[in-house]
Amino acid sequence: MEKVGIMGFLEEKSILVTGATGFLGKLFVEKVLRVQPNVRRLYLLLRASDTLAAAERLWNEVLGKDLFRVLKEQHGEGFHSFISSKLIPVAGDVGEEGLGVETSSLREALQSEIHVIVNSAATTRFDERYDVALRTNTFGAKHVMDFSKKCPKLEMLLHVSTAYVSGEKTGMIFEKPFCMGETLNGLSVLSIEEECSVVSRRLKELDAAKSTKMEERVAMRKLGMQRAKTFGWPNTYVFTKAMGEMLISQVTGNLPIAIVRPAMVSTTCKEPFPGWIEGCRTFDSLIIAYAKGNLSSVFANPRAIMDTVPGDLVINAMISIMVYQLCQRHHLVYHVGSSSRNPLTFGMLADYVYHYFLANPPRRKDGRQIIQARGVTFYRSKMQFNLRVKLPFYLVCKGLNLANIASFHSITSTNNNLKRVFKYLMRMAELYEPFAFFKGTFDTQNTERVREATVEGCPDGKTFDFDVSNIDWEDYLVSTHIPGLLRYELK
Numbered sequence: 423m424e425k426v427g428i429m430g431f432l433e434e435k436s437i438l439v440t441g442a443t444g445f446l447g448k449l450f451v452e453k454v455l456r457v458q459p460n461v462r463r464l465y466l467l468l469r470a471s472d473t474l475a476a477a478e479r480l481w482n483e484v485l486g487k488d489l490f491r492v493l494k495e496q497h498g499e500g501f502h503s504f505i506s507s508k509l510i511p512v513a514g515d516v517g518e519e520g521l522g523v524e525t526s527s528l529r530e531a532l533q534s535e536i537h538v539i540v541n542s543a544a545t546t547r548f549d550e551r552y553d554v555a556l557r558t559n560t561f562g563a564k565h566v567m568d569f570s571k572k573c574p575k576l577e578m579l580l581h582v583s584t585a586y587v588s589g590e591k592t593g594m595i596f597e598k599p600f601c602m603g604e605t606l607n608g609l610s611v612l613s614i615e616e617e618c619s620v621v622s623r624r625l626k627e628l629d630a631a632k633s634t635k636m637e638e639r640v641a642m643r644k645l646g647m648q649r650a651k652t653f654g655w656p657n658t659y660v661f662t663k664a665m666g667e668m669l670i671s672q673v674t675g676n677l678p679i680a681i682v683r684p685a686m687v688s689t690t691c692k693e694p695f696p697g698w699i700e701g702c703r704t705f706d707s708l709i710i711a712y713a714k715g716n717l718s719s720v721f722a723n724p725r726a727i728m729d730t731v732p733g734d735l736v737i738n739a740m741i742s743i744m745v746y747q748l749c750q751r752h753h754l755v756y757h758v759g760s761s762s763r764n765p766l767t768f769g770m771l772a773d774y775v776y777h778y779f780l781a782n783p784p785r786r787k788d789g790r791q792i793i794q795a796r797g798v799t800f801y802r803s804k805m806q807f808n809l810r811v812k813l814p815f816y817l818v819c820k821g822l823n824l825a826n827i828a829s830f831h832s833i834t835s836t837n838n839n840l841k842r843v844f845k846y847l848m849r850m851a852e853l854y855e856p857f858a859f860f861k862g863t864f865d866t867q868n869t870e871r872v873r874e875a876t877v878e879g880c881p882d883g884k885t886f887d888f889d890v891s892n893i894d895w896e897d898y899l900v901s902t903h904i905p906g907l908l909r910y911e912l913k
Contacts, residue, residue: 429882431745432458436535436575440516440566441543442466443483445687445700446582449737450540451484452694455508456493457885465532467514467521467543476511485509488910492694516543516562521569533573538744541566542582546701548657548853551639552646553621555662560614563666570677578678578744585683585729585757585864587664589655592861594762597755597868599681600668606654614665617649656856671753680747684736685729685759685864686857689906691898693734697906704857705730705768706907707850709775713784713912715793716843721807721851722858724769724800729761729864731890732898738888739869746872756872759864760890768858772798774899784908802859807851815844 432454441447447466454461466484470476484490485505497504512532515522523529543566545558563581570579588595589606603611624645628638646658655661667681688706689699702710705728711717739758747754760766780795801807819840826837877883 427880427882428741428745428876428886429458431748432741433460434462435537435577436462436465437538437540438465438467438512438532438536439540439542440467440521440562441541441582442468443479444542444544444546445703445733446684446736446740447540447542448484448487448489448700449690449733450542450740451509452489452493453734453737453741455504456496456694459504459508461508463510463535464508465510465512465536467512467516467523469515469522470511470513472513472524473511476513480509480511487700489694489698489700516541516565517557519565519568521565529569530572533569535575536570536573537575537577539566539570539573539576539579540582540740540744541580544582544659544663546659548659549643549647550658550662551642552649552658552662553625553642555646555658556617556621556665559659559662560665560669564669567670567677576678578680578747580740580744580747581667581670581679581681582740583663583667583681583683584660585685585759586660586857587655587667587683588862588864589660589664590856590860590862593863594865595757595862596865597683597757599671599753599755600664602668602672604668608654610653612653612665612668614669617665620649621645657853677753678747678750679753680743680750681753681755682740682743683755683757683864684739685731685757685761687733687736688730689732689903690734691732691893691902696902697909699733699903699906699910702911704728704854705771706911707854708771709904709907710912711847711850712775712798713779713793713908716847717798718796719799719801719807719811720768720772720858721801721804721811721855722768723802724767724772726768726858726860727761727765727863728768728771728857728860729759730766731758731760731888732893735888735890738886739872742872742876742886742888743869746875754868756869757864757866758869758888759866760893761863762866763891764893764895765863766895769800770895771899772800774896775904778900778904784912812848812851815847819844 439447439451442451451464454464466480468476468479470479494501513524520529543558543562545555570576605612628641650658650661655664686704688703689697708717708720736758743756776795776797783795784792786792801810822837822840826833873888876886
């Protein structure tokens with residue numbers, strides 16, 4: 423580590439990045455270009471029909487974001503020429519063999535040049551269609567592995583997973599890889615091949631029944647959640663990510679590989695500037711619902727730890743791990759989380775959100791205040807939540823629906839809006855229940871070894887700091903996260 427240094431490692435490297443249009447993918451690309459302009463090239467695998475379409479996605483969905491404004495200021499008029507020399511869009515798809523790269527000649531040219539692969543491609547919707555999630559999260563990992571085996575210059579493959587592949591485990595959750603066929607409930611043996619067959623059979627049944635696209639989508643989402651819960655996982659996302667890890671462990675061979683498992687990723691705390699975010703990151707749905715006046719109670723344990731890490735710290739950890747892993751002879755799993763060193767609870771979050779909106783009440787464009795800030799009521803039992811929240815809300819919806827019929831549909835808009843709010847809140851309560859009552863703590867011993875080596879052994883260690891123990895959660899949430907979320911997501 424001390425001989426190479428992180429900046430020295432990145433210099434003149436050719437890096438292939440999958441998932442570059444995602445939150446972490448963008449942050450990784452921006453960080454590398456900003457701190458090490460002498461990186462040789464970043465090849466960005468983008469789902470597109472051809473190179474022209476991939477280039478269009480690059481400029482619209484990556485470089486067109488506010489995230490890159492600091493880099494644009496650094497290079498001024500030379501920004502476009504700098505980007506053209508460093509970023510190469512590649513049309514492809516991790517869900518296909520050979521990563522879906524158009525021609526074998528282009529694929530071979532890529533493989534001959536790549537030094538590092540960062541696989542951050544994923545579909546993160548909790549109840550995604552099972553066929554889609556399997557294709558990207560599970561077999562996408564295998565396809566990246568197969569591709570990397572044909573890269574003679576490859577020094578590191580970094581696979582981005584999620585800490586919540588642990589499901590609903592309690593106590594200390596160690597940085598341990600999955601074995602093929604392992605399940606979380608121990609009731610049966612998991613066969614990935616059989617899961618593919620289950621999907622294939624269900625799709626044939628739906629086709630035979632002449633199901634509509636909507637019916638097929640709903641059915642495949644239900645199937646994913648059912649299969650996940652059969653083996654002990656709470657949702658399709660973490661289930662398919664766990665299977666992706668299994669495939670990696672099975673076919674690793676002598677590949678230099680590290681699996682990074684971030685917990686909940688939140689807004690940037692420092693770089694390239696505080697408060698940037700894209701997409702609703704897990705608990706942010708609660709904050710947005712509160713800001714819209716749609717959340718006065720929540721189905722959660724206020725003492726449950728919500729393990730979150732700012733996005734820029736996750737990227738710093740990923741890059742540091744990449745370099746540290748060069749000296750390791752076997753692949754390791756790294757948790758990037760805060761629960762073991764600086765825990766944040768749902769109760770703390772609710773308190774900070776309340777005080778933020780008390781001091782900064784959200785307003786409509788005409789200046790009218792949207793909500794009056796008030797404390798959130800926590801319901802720790804499902805029966806209590808159903809009796810005091812779900813049932814009254816349901817009865818109000820039914821009553822309004824009858825009133826709408828009696829008034830010849832004069833309040834249809836109000837009726838539909840209330841139905842949407844009810845459906846959304848109930849869906850959130852169901853999907854987030856495993857996290858709202860989470861009783862685990864993510865061990866970070868492997869990651870801490872990297873941090874200590876980075877800080878103590880590298881002159882550029884401070885550039886890649888990811889010490890979560892230094893975060894003041896109240897200051898971060900009130901001054902950075904909530905304002906950033908409102909700016910970039912609620913608008």
